[in-house]
Amino acid sequence: MTTDLAIEAVDLARSYRTRTGWLKPQRKTIDAVRGVSLEVGRGELFGLLGPNGAGKTTTIKMLNTLLLPTSGSARILGYDVARQPLEVRRRIGYVFGGDRGLYERLSALDNLRYFAELYGVEPREQLPRIHELLETVGLKGREKERVEGYSRGMRQKLHIARGLLHRPDVLFLDEPSIGVDPAAARELRRTVADLVRGGTTVLLTTHYMAEADELCDRIAVIASGTVRAEGTPNELKDRVRKLDVLEIQVHDAVGEEHLRRLREIEGIERATAETDGTVDVVTVHALPSHGSHASVLAALADLRTGKVTTREPTLEDAYLSIIDDTAATGSEA
Known part of the structure; x- marks a missing residue:
């Protein structure tokens, strides 16, 4: 058998039946995969x-x-x-x-x-x-x-x-x-x-x-x-190529209130914070045409900020944008 495709999946789906509770057990269906198609x-x-x-x-x-599909088909x-x-x-x-x-x-x-x-x-x-x-x-x-x-x-x-x-x-x-x-x-x-x-x-x-x-x-x-x-x-x-990515070092703890302020600024599409144990890094994805850089620093004015850098979006930025869009639609499981 010959084909140009090594892997082909059409609407591949898999559901599990699980049981929760002890006194009043309930059965629940979990859709682990909901129609994946790949070539x-x-x-x-x-x-x-x-x-x-x-x-x-x-x-x-x-x-x-190793698992049978609940529905759909796949070929190798x-x-x-x-x-x-x-x-x-x-x-x-x-x-x-x-x-x-x-x-x-x-x-x-x-x-x-x-x-x-x-x-x-x-x-x-x-x-x-x-x-x-x-x-x-x-x-x-x-x-x-x-x-x-x-x-x-x-x-x-x-x-x-x-x-x-x-x-x-x-x-x-x-x-x-x-x-x-x-x-x-x-x-x-x-x-x-x-x-x-x-x-x-x-x-x-x-x-x-x-x-x-x-x-x-x-x-x-x-x-x-x-x-x-x-x-x-x-x-x-390319999905996030239009954005500037700002990374701001912060020497104080960044709270949800700071992130909320950032997300409310016109032209800001994403704002997150991570820590390496010694310094917080705030990452902001912004539309450059809105001149939002000054607004970002103003939103963090009550914190001790350090180095500010601008970089090109990465695959990780694109991935996080896609995942965030999924969560925003309310379809996250």
Whole structure:
């Protein structure tokens, strides 16, 4: 079966029945995914972004046959995930973030031997394939060490090697960089980019916007179980390109009253505050034509402000704008 699409989902939905309460238990239906439609071409690196609980992992689990859709349909390389799950599983790999899925008392080599048997890799091909993957993910020379002594980054590399043992055409990466230090995350990004250059189709979920911006050919933002925006990283950034982004360092605590004042200024589209433990940073998205910079500083006049910088909007700014628009419509679950 041949198709130009590696992944195709049409109105994919998944609902759960849950029970709440003890004395008077009530049953409730939760719509985790509410009609997701996607098309991912062969050899594409496609990002799926969204807040916790948006439906990203549920969507991936339906696409890789771990969950049956409540409604809608999905195909991987032309094979239906519900009616032809074995055909789909032969052609996909799944890598998730965290420490699950590896045997800590075994070496990396023995882990990969075990999973090679599970994945049906021909016995004569197992060792050559394992050594090839250890080289690919940068674990060559460390393969005889027990996994319990591995760092988080090394474990994630081993997860990727495990997911590639049977040479999948499509690889699902569910937050592979979670908890990984910056150096290890950079190496993981390099490994993923190399896989795509080699022809593997990758669907990636991540909370790291810089990672998505660097790696992804196209991105879909999902919230409340539906796709809210889709396009290349630059196309998504174009949604907020008209705005100036001001970042103001503040040496006092920024309260909700300050943010309310900022949001009431004409031309201000967003105002948020974060702290690194020593200084607050107020981020304001403003229309430059309204001359709102002076008004912003006036709204913070009772606080000790420091450095003020203006920068170009980033993918994170675009993502937050899309999520805020979702919440403003009242459709957030």
